Amino acid sequence: MTLDRSVLAFAGIMVLLSVVLTIWVSPLFVWLTVFVGLNLVQSAFTGFCPAAAVFKMxxxxPGRAF
Structure with a gap:
């Protein structure tokens, strides 16, 4: 799996996990969804993604997805 796909998969898993935790554990977990969304927006504008840096380590x- 390439770096780009790994980051997208991780972001999707985190959003789904935060929704499940919000429903079944505490409504405060909605802030995890907000954090993931804000991180995606900032990485779109700045080009820096902390998750990508961790996956590189x-x-x-990185490479072609096809």
């Missing part, structure tokens, strides 16, 4: 290679 873990050895995920």
């Amino acid at each position: 873990l050895g995920v290679k």
Whole structure:
């Protein structure tokens, strides 16, 4: 899996997890959804994504998705 796809998959999993936690644990987990959304917006404008940096350290290679 490429770096881009790994970041997208991680963001999707975090959003779904935060929705599940909001419904079944506490409504305050909605802030996790807000944090993930804000992080996606800031990375679109700045080009810096903390999750991508972590995945690079873990050895995920950037490359073509096809």
